[in-house]
Amino acid sequence: MDLNLITEKIIGCAIEVHKILGPGLLESAYEEFLAFEFERTSLSIQRQKAVPVVYKEIKLECGYRIDILVENSVIIELKTVEEFNPVHEAQILTYMKFANKSLGLLINFNVSLLKNGIRRYRI
Numbered sequence: 001m002d003l004n005l006i007t008e009k010i011i012g013c014a015i016e017v018h019k020i021l022g023p024g025l026l027e028s029a030y031e032e033f034l035a036f037e038f039e040r041t042s043l044s045i046q047r048q049k050a051v052p053v054v055y056k057e058i059k060l061e062c063g064y065r066i067d068i069l070v071e072n073s074v075i076i077e078l079k080t081v082e083e084f085n086p087v088h089e090a091q092i093l094t095y096m097k098f099a100n101k102s103l104g105l106l107i108n109f110n111v112s113l114l115k116n117g118i119r120r121y122r123i
Contacts, residue, residue, distance in 0.1 A: 003103050006071050011118060013037035014107055018114040027078045030109045031067055044071050051099045066095055075104040084108060084119065096123055
């Protein structure tokens, strides 16, 4: 499936969840409801996907956990914060690097209008 189409479906699902629930819940709640919407739209997902980290000869099997990996292509990192800060961007870029994925979405549900809480990253 085309990455732009996948991204469009992801954002549509996120908007649906935010429209019904609004801001104020924990990340885990948004993850659960977003996963439900992804499955309803027939998107293949993996939740809390372990990503190994390799440093020289050492491999840490579960160095990171991706919130949701969609269609084995797009990393979704969920937040419920007042505003994004540089560590959030660093986090998703690191996940993308170690998971060898070129596209990631950082989604902050703690906003009044969800489009203001979505950032797309491509490497």
